[in-house]
Amino acid sequence: MLVAISPAQAATVIDQSQTVVQGAWNPLNAGWSQSFTAGHNNNVGVGIFLNNFQSSAPSGSVTLSLYASAPNGSTVALASGTVAGTSGSWADVSWTQIALTIGQTYFIGMNSAQQLYSSYASPNPYAGGMIYSSSGQPFSTNIYDLAFRTFASDGAIAAVPEPATWALAIVGFAVMGATLRTRRRLATVATA
Numbered sequence: 001m002l003v004a005i006s007p008a009q010a011a012t013v014i015d016q017s018q019t020v021v022q023g024a025w026n027p028l029n030a031g032w033s034q035s036f037t038a039g040h041n042n043n044v045g046v047g048i049f050l051n052n053f054q055s056s057a058p059s060g061s062v063t064l065s066l067y068a069s070a071p072n073g074s075t076v077a078l079a080s081g082t083v084a085g086t087s088g089s090w091a092d093v094s095w096t097q098i099a100l101t102i103g104q105t106y107f108i109g110m111n112s113a114q115q116l117y118s119s120y121a122s123p124n125p126y127a128g129g130m131i132y133s134s135s136g137q138p139f140s141t142n143i144y145d146l147a148f149r150t151f152a153s154d155g156a157i158a159a160v161p162e163p164a165t166w167a168l169a170i171v172g173f174a175v176m177g178a179t180l181r182t183r184r185r186l187a188t189v190a191t192a
Contacts, residue, residue, distance in 0.1 A: 010153040012094075015040045017149035018126035021119040024053035025146060028062065028112040031134025033071050034145065035107050036126070038100040040152035045081070045094035046108045049147035051119040052088035059086040060114030064093045067107040072136030077109065085116055090149075097153055107132065108148055119147040 016036045026032060034048075046064050062085035065077035081093030100106065110118060120131070123143045131139040131146055 015152040020121035024051035024117040035129035037128035045151040047092035053117040065109040070136035071109040
């Protein structure tokens with residue numbers, strides 16, 4: 001009997017998050033960013049909460065980017081994604097897994113051509129980061145944090161088998177093949 005084994009699928013987990021929502025921050029096109037401290041060694045996406053600042057609950061495209069240093073107009077993003085966002089809900093983007101260093105500070109940059117607003121909370125609900133201005137400087141005295149979340153792979157990706165495992169599998173298949181050939185020969189002799 002031959003058994004097919006499929007590789008394990010990695011699950012997406014929330015790595016860092018600040019989900020307290022108290023008010024609306026400046027519009028996304030103002031160049032604000034939120035820093036965070038990586039708790040996993042990889043990242044597969046980020047999200048921000050869009051505040052229902054205007055009664056019409058506007059929607060539009062939201063671009064979120066991941067940076068290794070504070071974005072200031074010339075900083076190159078590690079990854080970027082665009083999603084349709086609606087005020088009063090999360091705007092999450094995902095991308096191919098990116099390696100991070102656990103304990104290092106990274107930044108979520110955000111932008112939208114529409115008048116969409118990010119949400120914030122105070123005083124400093126997320127100790128692992130803070131809001132940065134469009135010039136790449138920390139905002140105020142670290143008393144505000146945007147409502148954000150980051151995503152990581154839980155690492156349950158199938159590992160490559162070691163050479164000894166391959167050798168054992170090949171020997172096992174060879175024994176199975178020899179057994180089948182012997183049974184066929186015995187069956188042919190018995191019917192003759």
